[in-house]
Amino acid sequence: MVNRTKRPTRRQVIGLLGISGVALAQNTTGPIIRTVLGDVPPESLSGGATLFHEHMSLSPDFLPKFMSLLTSRPQPAAIAPQPGETYFLQDLDLMTEELRAASKEGVACLVDGGHPDMGRSLDFLKRLSMRSGMPIVSGAGYYSEPFYPPEIATLSEDQIAQSLIREVGASPYGALGEIGTWDEFTANERKVFRAVAKTHLATNLPIFTHTNFGKAALEQLDTFESLGVNPRHVAIGHVGGLIDPEVRVHKEICKRGAFVGFDRQGGPGDARQIPMVMALIEAGYADNLLFASDFSNAAQLKRNGGPGYAKTVTVFVPKLREAGAGEETLHRILVDNPRRFLAFVPKQKRSPKRV
Numbered sequence: 477m478v479n480r481t482k483r484p485t486r487r488q489v490i491g492l493l494g495i496s497g498v499a500l501a502q503n504t505t506g507p508i509i510r511t512v513l514g515d516v517p518p519e520s521l522s523g524g525a526t527l528f529h530e531h532m533s534l535s536p537d538f539l540p541k542f543m544s545l546l547t548s549r550p551q552p553a554a555i556a557p558q559p560g561e562t563y564f565l566q567d568l569d570l571m572t573e574e575l576r577a578a579s580k581e582g583v584a585c586l587v588d589g590g591h592p593d594m595g596r597s598l599d600f601l602k603r604l605s606m607r608s609g610m611p612i613v614s615g616a617g618y619y620s621e622p623f624y625p626p627e628i629a630t631l632s633e634d635q636i637a638q639s640l641i642r643e644v645g646a647s648p649y650g651a652l653g654e655i656g657t658w659d660e661f662t663a664n665e666r667k668v669f670r671a672v673a674k675t676h677l678a679t680n681l682p683i684f685t686h687t688n689f690g691k692a693a694l695e696q697l698d699t700f701e702s703l704g705v706n707p708r709h710v711a712i713g714h715v716g717g718l719i720d721p722e723v724r725v726h727k728e729i730c731k732r733g734a735f736v737g738f739d740r741q742g743g744p745g746d747a748r749q750i751p752m753v754m755a756l757i758e759a760g761y762a763d764n765l766l767f768a769s770d771f772s773n774a775a776q777l778k779r780n781g782g783p784g785y786a787k788t789v790t791v792f793v794p795k796l797r798e799a800g801a802g803e804e805t806l807h808r809i810l811v812d813n814p815r816r817f818l819a820f821v822p823k824q825k826r827s828p829k830r831v
């Protein structure tokens with residue numbers, strides 16, 4: 477553990493994480509998973525599913541902007557707060573209850589894919605993790621062209637990398653993600669992807685991406701590989717949205733050693749993705765699969781009668797079981813793969829002082 481200002485004491489953190497059976501890493505020579513409350517050994521998260529791409533903190537205007545950019549797609553209900561209502565992703569009491577419920581339903585850890593250009597608050601995630609007892613891993617980086625802060629256009633690739641390296645060295649970020657291409661892979665997005673690759677090489681932090689329903693998936697991986705990133709530290713996201721019964725792009729990603737993200741699960745889209753997941757399992761790629769739900773819609777909350785943050789486990793996985801996926805395979809995908817993906821040996825020097 478390193479000392480960071482305004483952080484809870486080690487005793488407080490151990491007490492809170494103890495609720496879910498998590499121990500802080502005692503030494504940092506081996507691989508760790510970096511949660512917002514400190515580094516933990518990967519084996520401490522073996523008691524349940526780790527969902528590698530969710531959202532627990534966003535600004536109220538993120539989803540309306542996101543949906544307006546996808547004009548050809550139907551707008552889900554309840555994407556923005558009603559007048560006078562606290563937005564659910566800023567409501568600590570509500571979110572604490574939702575994550576406690578997810579924990580009871582078999583979720584051991586949640587990864588948040590937001591960053592400042594999406595209105596994500598790291599402080600909110602820390603308080604939520606402390607209150608709920610749910611280990612949370614927070615991503616860092618930039619989302620995609622329509623959401624970039626203006627300076628991305630003028631900074632060089634190396635300047636962006638240096639700024640990211642400083643940022644992830646100063647705060648407990650456990651991944652670089654979600655790093656996105658909105659539609660066509662733009663020049664600015666290429667610059668950000670290359671900067672993220674360099675940040676990974678300097679820190680060993682794993683990377684997970686956003687694609688527009690699988691578009692540019694292989695180009696994303698090409699970009700990382702061209703700079704020397706080992707694909708086993710990369711998860712290409714939202715490729716469940718690339719509907720292809722032959723799963724050609726998905727297999728290519730797996731063959732190169734990266735993870736494929738089926739990360740909008742637990743809803744009506746599952747039906748088209750079950751055969752694709754089964755095809756990948758049958759082709760021997762179970763170890764390359766990662767599941768999550770990309771949670772961001774208030775209608776899906778338990779409080780609103782929805783399945784909540786565990787919906788990948790409680791809604792999607794039973795459908796896979798019915799389609800013939802075995803328990804051992806499902807355990808590998810839900811419990812082992814995300815821990816292998818998130819675990820890294822930190823490269824950056826940190827203060828030896830303990831909290």
Ligand SMILES: [Zn+2]
Nearest residue numbers: 529589654770
């Ligand atoms: Zn997302």
